[in-house]
Amino acid sequence: MEGTRYLDSEFRFNSGRLSLDLAATVRRRASTPIDVLGNPNACGRWLKAAGLFSDVPELSAENEEALIRLREAIWKLVTGAMETRYPEDATAVVNAAARFPLGTPQLQSRSGTVSVVSDDPFATAMSTIARDAIELVSGSLRLRLKTCDQPDCRMLFVDTSPSGQRRWCSMQRCGSRAKGHAFRQRHELSVRA
Template sequence: MVIKKSIEAEFRFNSGRLSLDLAATVRRRASKPNDVLASTGAGGRWLKAAGLFAVAPVLSRADEARLLELREAIWQLVTASMHGKFPERAVSIVNGAARYPLGTPQLDSATGEVLVVSDDPLATAVSNIARDAIDLITGPLRARVKTCDQPDCRMLFVDTSPSGQRRWCSMQRCGSRAKVHAFKRKHDGTRRAH
């Protein structure tokens, strides 16, 4: 029996921002990086899962390269901006991606759904992601961007908790792993003391 990965398992959308969700497509950046956009068609599937396309687009190698370049520029820009720095190359890539006009919303009379019309849907999607990054690092949420405390993860996320004390990208993943590790350390110490 072949079990297909669900889009939810393949991609993470828990950073609090679209641009950070793209940056999170490299998991475990601090230890053993895993690029979840490396497999064939993954970029198109991510764009669909992110809500930027109704159907996963087929991306050319150039399209994939453009998406990955934007991802890395966002990572560099956001991490540097947390320290008040704005790397020129990353800024240039994000600005270039943001230049493309956004799509035009159109109401479908048959379904009542909103369709976004664009001459270049991929450029529009990339522009949305880049504009989100610009909005994030120039707005009030910049002070709420954090890096996951799990040493091998380091995913960026927006801390929207009321106290501003969130430590992990996800309590179900990294938070749970950290708590299990702390529990084991505590009980190993208790056993040695006896």
């Protein structure tokens, strides 16, 4: 099960939206970016981990480039929408990906499980992600979009807290780091005094 633990921690799915989870595949955008989709077969693993495929799909180089192009367009579109700007180039990429029809859900009579049938599963996955981004930047959740306050992180997320005062993408990651840093600074000041 070593591979399973690796896959579980390879990607982050805590932004509150599928499209933002794709954008989160570049970590630490504000400092030294780490592209987790740059690893071999990572695009296919992400699609499976996101629940868009039941097995890791074999993707062509063109498919991988298209997914990465969509990721960057989503980042640009969402950060623009947070300032009520909708960059034309990013909007065009997202709109093009959203044009493909979604898959058809099919209920399995023996197991009660649902599978999605599509003529082009990759295009359906891209459309699902793009439609999520469109819904996000055009609906009321746009007002709840935030970037993580941790200076080197800047991950996008939807603040669903009742007060709307969430500051970090994750309290366990960036929130804990920020609070630890603040504690160390206070301690250092008190030692000097």
